[in-house]
Structure formats: structure tokens, C-alpha cells
Amino acid sequence: MHSPKTIGRLSLYRRLLYGLLESGTEHVHSHRLASLAEVMAAQVRRDLMAVGRAGTPRRGYNVRELIDGIGHLLDAPKQQGVALVGIGNLGRAILAYFPGRRPNMEIVAAFDVDPGKVNRSVHSCRCYRVEKLEEIVREMSIRVGIVAVPASEAQQIADRLVRAGVRGIVNFAPVPLHVPPRVYVDHMDVTMSLEKVAYFARRNTVRKSKKA
């Protein structure tokens, strides 16, 4: 129904709206939100059409209402568990950042091969041996996985996540994952990002930056 780009920006708008809420702002115009998000005002309005909450001319959008509206679209109706595979530096960074930050979404299980890392809690998330992956993912009805393992392991871990019922994967490994079309993958490719940035840092391109 909605495009990944729109969904992504809505996620961003919501975070910015929380910031406004904290600073006591009750209403916001598309222009203000646009400048915070570094997009055009028309883009914001277009994206917000997906939310279905109307803004009023003169005062703009009610911040609280918009947050709720975006939540209604983005958040799972009930608690949605996420599995993290790979508890290296990257995995730990993710575990440290997320707890309590998203409504109805939580990293409920982490997996690693290293026996020294399992059977304890890291940032209040239980860690298991990777051998138990299928069993626990199935038991907990987990639908979302985060792959934070080395390139050499990534495809095999993805296969196992998919077999266990996962329908979406955030992939931090520097290789593309091959999955059935029902599974949605977002590849967070740090190498690609860095090479891209290095390339455009060399040209004096007056691009609007930011774009894909």
C-alpha cells in the first residue's frame, strides 16, 4: 500500500514530533517539520496523507494527534518481538540503543556462537546459543530479525531466520541476502555508504545530499 520511503519518513517525522512535544509545542506546520527532517514541505504533506489525520490551516497539525496517527499506521497492534543475531560490537550497540524506545516493539532474544556471551542478559535481553535460533524464534512467534554477523555467516543465518518464520530482516552484513519474495529485507550497508560519501565528498556536487 505505502512505499518504503514514505514509511521510513513517517518513522522519522514521529521522532521529530516527540522532540517537539517535549519542548512543549502543540501544533506544527508542514514547513517546520520539513525543515527538521530536511525534506520539502510538499513531501511532508504528501506523506501525511497516508496517516489520514487532517491538519487545519492556520494552526497546522496537532503534534499529539499526529504522533498517534503515525503510531496507528506504523506500530504493531500488539507487542512484536525482534531477534538479534550476532552480539559483537554492532549487536551490542543496537541492544544498548533500542530498549524502551519503540512502542510495541522489543528485541526479545539475541543469539551468538560465542559460548561466553550466552545464557546471560545484555541490556536486559536474553542471549542464547545460535543453535537454539529456530526453536526460540518459533516459540516466541518472532517475525523480525536483525543480522549482525560476519559476511561469511549472513546468508546461512538469514536462511534459518526465514525457515523459522521471520518476515522481515535488517541486514548489517556487507553482503546481499537471498530470501523468498515474501520476506522484506533492508540492507544497511556501511561499506556502500562510506564509499558513496567518499565519492561525493570528492566531487563538488551540489546535490541536495541525503538522497538514497
Place this chain on the structure above:
Amino acid sequence: MHSPKTIGRLSLYRRLLYGLLESGTEHVHSHRLASLAEVMAAQVRRDLMAVGRAGTPRRGYNVRELIDGIGHLLDAPKQQGVALVGIGNLGRAILAYFPGRRPNMEIVAAFDVDPGKVNRSVHSCRCYRVEKLEEIVREMSIRVGIVAVPASEAQQIADRLVRAGVRGIVNFAPVPLHVPPRVYVDHMDVTMSLEKVAYFARRNTVRKSKKA
């Protein structure tokens, strides 16, 4: 001249080509590379037009030649230094991953506020107090920065990087950065990615996954 998407994919193709090279493959067809990269063959051919190396029908592209061609386009003519700001879990993950991986690009300086982390080397990269950021970035003519600090610090760090002459930034903080148009920013937004994936994991969308 070339679009960020094309440049990003070329970076990916090159990594895949290195893999082929190691496994002794000398020539590759656009279809093979496409399936490895999870894109269409026509996309690969279109992207490779930017490289200017011709493939031959029958045998396809010479792997070695293609790698060189992509390098010619992507790599800096001479050593290009990168500055990393923030030596938390994420910063360390990046420092652990990159050394020696990209031709003519190296993380040459890392910065942190924590006095316990500075004046030593992490993965053979010198760590400095963040107060020295401008001085060292200028001295080393660094043009690319990686922001791996908390949201609250990110904009201020970006400002300082830009003031010191940086022309491209990879931003891992969960907030958009406001920079002059000459500076290229790529926002690696983990929160956005996770919310997007969670959203599409819930729908049975038969999207081709992968897209933005």
C-alpha cells in the same frame, strides 16, 4: 554526474567481484552479477556503462578489469583519510571492520569525549580528545567524517566537521543533520530501518524487498 544509487551499487558489485576473483572466476555475465547483487541484469549493464569498460558478448566482463574500472571511478586518486567521531560500541564496530578493506581510504583519526578512550590506538587508529577535532581534521586534510555519537551531540559534531573542511558525512545518529549543500550526507538510520522492516513484515507485501 552519476547518481548515488549507481555509485552505491558499483561499490557492491566490486565487493562481489572480489569474491568471484578469489574463487578463480575470470569472466562474469551481467546475469550472474545481477543475481548475486539481487538486482536485474539490465540494471547491472546500465550501471556498468558508467565504468566505461566494455564487456564482450560470449564471455561477459573480465572480473579483474571490472574491478579496476570500478576502482578507477570510486577510489580517490591518492590516500583519503576518514575521521570517526564517537568510540562507543558502534564506533568500535566500524573501526574493527574497516582497516585495510578499501583501497586509498582509511580511518586515520577517531575522537571521543571520554578521556579513558583517548591517546591510544583502537584497531590501529589513533584516538584523540574531541576538543582536537578541528585541529586534526584540518591538519590531515580529512574530507570524510563518520558521526557515531548520541543524537544530542550529532548536530554540533557535524557543524564542527564541516567547519574543519569535511565534505561528506556518514551519519549514524538518529537525527537528520543540517549541513550546507556542498556537503553530502548519508543517513544510516537504524530506527527507520527497523520500523520499516517491522511494518512490511506485518503486511504480506510481495514487494521485491530491498528497495529504498
Place this chain on the structure above:
DNA sequence: GCCTGTGAAGCTATTCACAGCT
């Protein structure tokens, strides 16, 4: 026959521009 390179078509996403409202 089956490949590459590429004009042209088709799509998707963004931006313009303005009617309608307050």
C-alpha cells in the same frame, strides 16, 4: 544462440501550483 550496450517506454517519487478553507 546468447551476450552486451542502449534508445525508448514505463514506473515511482518528488515537486509544483492552486483550489478551498479558516
Place this chain on the structure above:
DNA sequence: AGCTGTGAATAGCTTCACAGGC
């Protein structure tokens, strides 16, 4: 006057489809 919501225009990107070559 200045905002939102949105059809219409534009820009950007991907895919088709085929000429040309081995």
C-alpha cells in the same frame, strides 16, 4: 494572508526490447 490537501507536471530510476557482435 497563509495554511492544507491534492491533481497535474516533472524528474529520476528501472525495465523492456532489440540492434549489433561474437
